[in-house]
Amino acid sequence: MKQSLLLSYRCLTVFAAHYRQAPIQASAILVGIILAVTLLIGIKATNENAINSYSQATELLSHRASVYINPAIDADIDEQVYFALSQAGINSLPVLEGVATGPNGQGWQVTGNDIVAALSVETAPKQTIQTSQHNTVLFQHDIPLSQLLAGYPAIIMSQSLADRVSPSRIASLNQTDLNVIAISDDAGLGNAILGDLSLVQTLLNKPSRLSYIAVYPTFDTQSKTSLIKQVNQALVNANIDISQLSIQADDDGASLSALTDSFHLNLKAMGMLSFLVGLFIAYNGVRYSLMKRQSLCVQLMQQGVTRNSLIISLAVELVVLVMIGTALGFIVGLQLSQWLQPMVALTLEQLYGARLAPGIWHWQWLFEALSLTLSAAFFACIPMIHSLTRTPLAQASYKQPQGQRYRALHKKQFNIGLILLITSCTLFAFTTQYQYSLMLLGGVTVAIPLMLPRLLSFLMTAIEQINLTGLAQYAIAEARQIIAPLSLAMMAMLLAICANISMNTLVGSFEVTLKNWLESRLHADLYIRPGSEKMTDLSVFLKQHDNISGVYSQWTADAHIRQADQTQPIAISLVSRDLESLKTTTALKDKTANFWPEFTRGKQVMISEPLAIKNGFKLGDNINIDKIASTLTVGAIYFDYGNPMGEAIISDTLWLQSSLPPTPISLAVDYNGELTDLENQLSQSFGLSSSAMYSQQKIKAEAITIFKRTFSITLVLNSLTLIVAAIGLFSAATMLTQSRLAPLARLYSLGVSRKQLQLMALAQMLIMVLLTCVIAMPMGALLGYLVINKVTLQAFGWSIAMVWDWASYLQVVFISVISCMLAVALPLYWQTRKPLISSLQQEAL
């Protein structure tokens, strides 16, 4: 045993010497591992941080509340509710949220709270005498309380947001110039803009109003139910009508996690794909370095090193490389996540209203990455190491004919890939859950590259059929030979191109769908949300206005669908509009034969596509909505994009018959004339801020912006994957340089000029890349089809018509070709530049 360990150690010193001679081999392996782990950790950190934020999310500058008081019917609640709670000794925090308009018409979400209450809320476990100071949190951040409490125009942002949006530290919102106070990112403001209530109520033109009240336990062990009871009692004692309020326990981020699940899963899938691409490169590196050491290993065995010792030493080498690579990748990955997080944060904030806490990371991730990489490395490399040490001793250091072996291997790979592809595609027909669809998508993703080497050979053979002469013929014939050494790098490249094409298809298709949908959905010129107190006067005014040809109303309320099987009720927004608006603007996916009359009679309901898909509702199903007395039948399913909440629409007659607030939440008007005139008129007569009025154009622009942000992270990851693949190709081409020196030297001595040689080498690579692109196009389209019609449909509930965006495919191909050419230019230059004598000497070696 000791003897064999000693031998292994000797082997390791020999290998170390080998890597000192050929550092490029070691670095190729390391680069692969680093890239794989970087992307894995980068996305993991980003995801975990976001998910963690949901359950940790606190009130701005404060703690997480136990109970929330929201308006049940109106858009907001009276601040008297807060005073009643405070006077009853219930720890609470008043919050007002709203959108303020920046100088260029952009809307900014602004939050106002009582800064003193926020900073001094006590939720920590009981203070013992040993904790010498508490409540000092009031002074933990550099917050100029005196300015804020006095209502001076000043708002607080995290340092990073302030640097991004207001380097001048002056912001203009709703035509008010505001000082921007930047505080440390550690305060957890994320991308929020916070002000004291004294300012924000005025800024948002909501005097004495609150959006919600966060309530904290009155004593340490108080349960949420007991707190709700106490709140109810306190409000009843203060003569406050609690039927206007919705008092609910905090759900520890469960609803937000549920909403964002699919988003994170998609991100995770992208991460795994990038990891896979990175591993291809590492694997290629290992394979190449083993190939180069084949003779060395045989020599070692000839000198008495046992096979076991050799295997152990090769395994140890792999472990060491994986450990170094993982550690480096871990560090770079955390950095990458720092860079990705603002992007993810924006998406989550805009789409789901989630706020992200400052970054966190765990050592555990390192160990996870390490074990994942190690197992992947062993799984991939042990057969190789094993077969290497099985090489007959007599074969000595002569090169064995490898072509035969590769052909067999590629054939096997092709068959496995084909079976996997067919199986996955067949199973797709049966999946209804996006989690399974994603797994199948993984199957397709693995199948495609497996089939690549043989497909490339086929295509090369096809090209050979063309009558080529001389050097061209030689070039093609030789290109076939380099398929094998480059196959892994090309596989990675194929994956990256496929991913790019499929994501481009998804994004492009979604954009078209969304635009069309918005076009049909938005019919009126101006949408107004004035707040319930102004609604009556406003609708009278609008109806009497000469230039207004139509006024449409919309009602909304939070509601729940009760499930027959007693499971958690489904939270939805219940909506109603006047019949004309509904008929003209609702894009129906499917409806029953007699839908509109039944709907008008209040017997049927239409539900949004996401609600139908996520909960398996079909036409003809009966549903119970808690706010509606009668059971309704699903009569139609309509398209609804970008809305994370499920929605159900009932007729206005049914709405007004039910015990739902009769005042509409918003109005829409058709206006003949200059829209800004009407807006000015409304803001002067009714004090409506620009954030209460949305023109059709403004809504469209914002929807498209949100949409673009939602996918920006995906596109960035795609580009990263492509970059990783290009780096892989670079390292493969660099390693190939060595083995190609001799044939090139031979050609040179046969009279081919150096320039011709360079051109030939470049052309060979170009052909390989172009052929890969040719294969990638249908495969990418297939992936795109599956992503759109299976994964996105199931995960988000959005039907998207697939659009072939040829321009963007060509762009991807062009970018791929350029990046590949850049990646191989340097190694090619090295190949053709070396002194010919030494290259010819290679031949002899």
Next chain:
Amino acid sequence: MSPLNRLSMILVLTTLLLVSGCNQAPEAPQSMGKIMGSSAEGYTEVVQGKKLTFPLDHQAHNDFKQEWWYLTANLTTESGEPLGIQWTQFRIALSAPKNTQEQTLLSPNQWQTNQLYTAHAALTSTHSHQIAQNWSRGHPQLAYTHTEPFTVALKNWQWRSKSNQMFPATLSVDTKDFAYQLTLISDTEFQLQGDQGYSIKSADNSVASYYYSQPFIKVTGSITRNGKQQNVQGDAWLDREWSSQFLTKSQQGWDWFSLRLNEQQTLMIFQLRGTAENPAFYSARLMNKDGTGRNINSRDNPNDISMTPITWTQTALGKHPTEWQINIESEQISLHTKALNPQSDMALSIAYWEGPIYFTGTHQGNGYMELTGYH
């Protein structure tokens, strides 16, 4: 009572509030000097000879930098268990009233304020010492004073009278761990400390405050601890103080006592502990139920007062002298005081020791003690 501690607390609070990078502020003498030099500016100054008028001066003086309403009580339960109760409401002005800011305010609302309120509460028995703190901005529904009926309130911690006078009143405090609801009755005159309420807080006359007390208050009511309510009765002591100045650095440690000598007479006594350069400064006022009293201090009567620690107790906050010998020669007063609960740390935003005491010697009775600056 213990104006010095209040002052120090306010000093630290306001420093924290005004200096950016506030966590380091108290340790940074340079920035503190700056604040001390400039921040009293714009506030009303404490001047000698100003006549205090009641009930007007029971209300908040928002033009002064800091202010407090402060009550301690020595109570007994129906079963005879001795207890101590403390309630203090502080007001801190965040900016001077005449402070001209360049920025303009948006339209006014009730949330706008330059006043910050905080309150401390404690319930002490021989075996337990429970404390709590509350914060709020000045706001007519959250933290405020009110003329009629006279009210000092911070959310649900409220002193509420039936008239524009301070007494009779109810004081109710409800915290996570304990609660009390007391009825306070007093029919004696307020005692103006120092020179008709102008109270000097340093030997060199450089720091002063307006300060009056009501040392004769009868208390009945109930306390709740560990979820159990008990009836209590006893005596309480009120201090009122407001000013705009900070303490000098030499005044960082003091020992303060309120003592009920008998039904007719009470004693307020404190020392500013000395340093190598400055000898200790002693000050006392003997107060009679008829409203008269006598001031004694170590500047005018150098060796009349002596205060000697007898026993020291290690608490979480530091080593504190919890047993004292207090003598005033000219009044033939010689008292030996002991803490009811030597572990009476007030570990709040400002840490100090404060709790009920009892004493023997020439007189027997109870009172309160406050110790600051021990580490």
